[in-house]
Amino acid sequence: MTVTTVHQPTHREALWELEAAFDRGDLITVFGHCTVEYDGRAASSLGLGRRLLLLKPDGTALVHTDEQQQPVNWQPPGSEHHAAVRDGRLRVRSVRSSPDETLDVRFETVEQLSAMAVSGRRDLSVTGSEADLRNALLDQPDAIEAGFEPLATERPTDVGPIDLFGRDSEGRPVVVELKRRRVGPSAASQLQRYVEAIRREEGDDADVRGLLIAPSVTDRARRLLAEAGLEFAAVEPPSSDSDAGDADAADATDANDDSVAAAGDDASGPSAAEPANDE
Amino acid sequence: MTVTTVHQPTHREALWELEAAFDRGDLITVFGHCTVEYDGRAASSLGLGRRLLLLKPDGTALVHTDEQQQPVNWQPPGSEHHAAVRDGRLRVRSVRSSPDETLDVRFETVEQLSAMAVSGRRDLSVTGSEADLRNALLDQPDAIEAGFEPLATERPTDVGPIDLFGRDSEGRPVVVELKRRRVGPSAASQLQRYVEAIRREEGDDADVRGLLIAPSVTDRARRLLAEAGLEFAAVEPPSSDSDAGDADAADATDANDDSVAAAGDDASGPSAAEPANDE
DNA sequence: AGATCGATCTCGACA
DNA sequence: TGTCGAGGTCGATCT
Numbered sequence: 001m002t003v004t005t006v007h008q009p010t011h012r013e014a015l016w017e018l019e020a021a022f023d024r025g026d027l028i029t030v031f032g033h034c035t036v037e038y039d040g041r042a043a044s045s046l047g048l049g050r051r052l053l054l055l056k057p058d059g060t061a062l063v064h065t066d067e068q069q070q071p072v073n074w075q076p077p078g079s080e081h082h083a084a085v086r087d088g089r090l091r092v093r094s095v096r097s098s099p100d101e102t103l104d105v106r107f108e109t110v111e112q113l114s115a116m117a118v119s120g121r122r123d124l125s126v127t128g129s130e131a132d133l134r135n136a137l138l139d140q141p142d143a144i145e146a147g148f149e150p151l152a153t154e155r156p157t158d159v160g161p162i163d164l165f166g167r168d169s170e171g172r173p174v175v176v177e178l179k180r181r182r183v184g185p186s187a188a189s190q191l192q193r194y195v196e197a198i199r200r201e202e203g204d205d206a207d208v209r210g211l212l213i214a215p216s217v218t219d220r221a222r223r224l225l226a227e228a229g230l231e232f233a234a235v236e237p238p239s240s241d242s243d244a245g246d247a248d249a250a251d252a253t254d255a256n257d258d259s260v261a262a263a264g265d266d267a268s269g270p271s272a273a274e275p276a277n278d279e
Numbered sequence: 280m281t282v283t284t285v286h287q288p289t290h291r292e293a294l295w296e297l298e299a300a301f302d303r304g305d306l307i308t309v310f311g312h313c314t315v316e317y318d319g320r321a322a323s324s325l326g327l328g329r330r331l332l333l334l335k336p337d338g339t340a341l342v343h344t345d346e347q348q349q350p351v352n353w354q355p356p357g358s359e360h361h362a363a364v365r366d367g368r369l370r371v372r373s374v375r376s377s378p379d380e381t382l383d384v385r386f387e388t389v390e391q392l393s394a395m396a397v398s399g400r401r402d403l404s405v406t407g408s409e410a411d412l413r414n415a416l417l418d419q420p421d422a423i424e425a426g427f428e429p430l431a432t433e434r435p436t437d438v439g440p441i442d443l444f445g446r447d448s449e450g451r452p453v454v455v456e457l458k459r460r461r462v463g464p465s466a467a468s469q470l471q472r473y474v475e476a477i478r479r480e481e482g483d484d485a486d487v488r489g490l491l492i493a494p495s496v497t498d499r500a501r502r503l504l505a506e507a508g509l510e511f512a513a514v515e516p517p518s519s520d521s522d523a524g525d526a527d528a529a530d531a532t533d534a535n536d537d538s539v540a541a542a543g544d545d546a547s548g549p550s551a552a553e554p555a556n557d558e
Numbered sequence: 559a560g561a562t563c564g565a566t567c568t569c570g571a572c573a
Numbered sequence: 574t575g576t577c578g579a580g581g582t583c584g585a586t587c588t
Binding site for chain 2: 002003005007021022023025026027029031033036041042043044045046047048049050051052054055056057058060062064065066067068069072073074076077080081082083111112114116117118119120121122124125126127128129158159160181185186189190192193220223224262263
């Protein structure tokens with residue numbers, strides 16, 4: 001059996017199951033009426049409400065509500081989970097040091113506690129990252145500009161590493177900053193930093209070009225680039241279906257599924273059941 | 280009943296429960312053997328494994344493994360969840376547009392499906408943010424430097440808003456950039472951008488000071504500041520227990536808990552009970 | 559440990 | 574909707 005669940009356990013029972021799940025190294029979910037307190041790099045407090053607590057064997061703790069992608073409270077991997085019954089309530093505390101941080105979840109009632117044995121790969125390789133864009137450009141330097149010759153990637157300077165460093169057809173050094181999506185002022189500043197670092201290296205009179213490569217730039221970024229004498233070249237990120245041979249792209253036709261259920265953004269509830277937030 | 284759970288359901292049964300949970304606006308967890316495919320801003324593929332899928336009524340989808348704080352795959356709020364049985368497997372697909380993105384979770388087996396009615400506040404106010412630091416400094420401008428006079432916060436420039444703008448005791452304009460933690464080169468560049476924007480506004484010969492306020496700076500950042508003629512002042516962020524009156528700090532004495540369980544980082548073996556000191 | 563930067567960043571605020 | 578910057582950012586890589 002790869003999942004153990006108890007419904008509306010007593011706090012004692014919940015604690016018992018938690019202990020067992022900790023020992024097994026399970027992924028744990030606890031759903032119930034609880035308060036949440038955090039103190040560490042910042043501090044926060046959350047009153048009573050029904051929420052979902054996720055405890056991972058690597059020390060991660062996540063408190064999720066019914067909204068948002070990000071947990072309302074959390075503790076990073078490497079923390080230590082502790083559970084105890086106190087004042088008639090189940091308390092789960094997740095602690096770490098450097099920095100000292102504590103997450104405290106106090107359950108008034110536990111509706112359900114589940115422990116699951118996770119398996120399979122958890123590291124996934126994503127295509128379409130900035131590194132992929134860089135590799136694509138290394139294969140096709142002319143996509144940057146005719147005659148561009150790449151010399152180094154992640155070339156170190158004393159203000160950080162340069163994404164791509166090379167020379168143009170006339171032998172001038174070119175600092176290239178890559179971004180996989182539309183960029184704002186910060187990317188322009190970043191490029192400027194690197195160009196000035198190279199100028200200092202090569203001698204203040206050196207003719208060093210700075211080239212920002214991205215799908216597009218904002219107006220402000222364009223202005224900043226112009227003022228600093230930097231250039232911009234529009235390059236689309238490698239699309240997932242055009243060249244990256246993604247298998248599985250075949251079954252796009254699913255109009256005739258056996259059965260279908262749908263839900264999402266606009267609470268398209270049948271009987272107009274409203275959020276029912278009981279605070 | 281605020282939670283509905285089915286164990287090892289058939290795909291049909293799972294689909295039925297999903298539909299009902301969608302309609303109720305529940306928070307849903309699905310644990311089972313599945314593959315995960317994502318295609319959108321980037322693309323990824325994940326082979327068979329036992330993982331936990333979280334579906335929120337706001338359109339969020341999260342796939343969690345037993346490691347890491349971040350989900351291995353996800354879909355942001357505003358997506359639409361669709362479920363179907365196809366090829367004898369339960370498929371949950373979460374789709375959004377602008378940008379077009381699809382997350383596909385195909386379950387070979389569903390170990391457990393739960394639907395929970397969440398309630399209570401989900402917005403929490405954090406103390407210790409940059410805004411808190413700013414307000415503390417507005418109350419005590421001398422903590423910045425003697426005679427500093429704040430004039431505006433979030434003062435707009437054509438390269439972005441300045442955290443805090445004011446004048447020093449000699450009437451010179453001062454651009455202040457606040458950071459709640461140790462800063463690197465990017466913050467120095469950011470401040471430099473703002474200072475140069477004010478210099479352009481005031482006339483190129485204007486005597487404008489730039490002041491970075493943070494707990495500390497890295498070496499490179501310090502060098503960048505020096506080269507750009509910018510200043511740094513060390514200010515600790517308002518600590519959570521010194522002034523922010525965090526209630527609940529009273530029950531620090533809990534050495535005699537009824538019962539205790541512990542787990543965390545270093546998969547501490549089953550027997551050999553852990554130190555069990557919480558706090 | 560600290561430093562630096564990318565990220566399917568996410569999120570909120572504001573124009 | 575786009576732009577911009579903060580974040581308890583997280584996570585990876587390198588020193």
